[in-house]
Amino acid sequence: MNNKIGLLILVSLTIFSCNTEIRFDSGKWKNAGGENIMLDTRLNMTNDLIESEILINKNEIEIIELLDSSTRLHGKEVENTKYFAVQEVYGWDIDPKKMTFIKIVFNDNGKSSSAELYSTK
Numbered sequence: 001m002n003n004k005i006g007l008l009i010l011v012s013l014t015i016f017s018c019n020t021e022i023r024f025d026s027g028k029w030k031n032a033g034g035e036n037i038m039l040d041t042r043l044n045m046t047n048d049l050i051e052s053e054i055l056i057n058k059n060e061i062e063i064i065e066l067l068d069s070s071t072r073l074h075g076k077e078v079e080n081t082k083y084f085a086v087q088e089v090y091g092w093d094i095d096p097k098k099m100t101f102i103k104i105v106f107n108d109n110g111k112s113s114s115a116e117l118y119s120t121k
Contacts, residue, residue: 024049026066042086055115080106
């Protein structure tokens with residue numbers, strides 16, 4: 001009986017530890033930037049961040065307070081769209097082989113109207 005309970009606990013812990021999604025935390029998000037951008041910390045928060053609509057109906061300053069500064073994608077900047085770095089994946093050279101961002105579109109009133117994941121390859 002004790003072996004069955006121990007096995008059940010071990011299997012449960014294994015299953016729940018495989019769930020890599022975590023709730024959005026602004027402090028953890030900001031700490032996962034810079035040289036930590038290659039880790040999964042930000043990526044694991046994106047589902048909660050997007051599905052909970054935390055970023056919707058906010059102005060750019062409010063979003064920067066939550067996520068930190070935006071990034072220019074391909075050296076260009078579009079007036080009503082901002083990209084916030086989530087993760088960079090590198091191969092064998094110095095150029096990232098994949099970059100993931102949260103793409104936020106702002107309406108004419110300067111409020112965010114959509115937030116979605118955007119990746120380059």
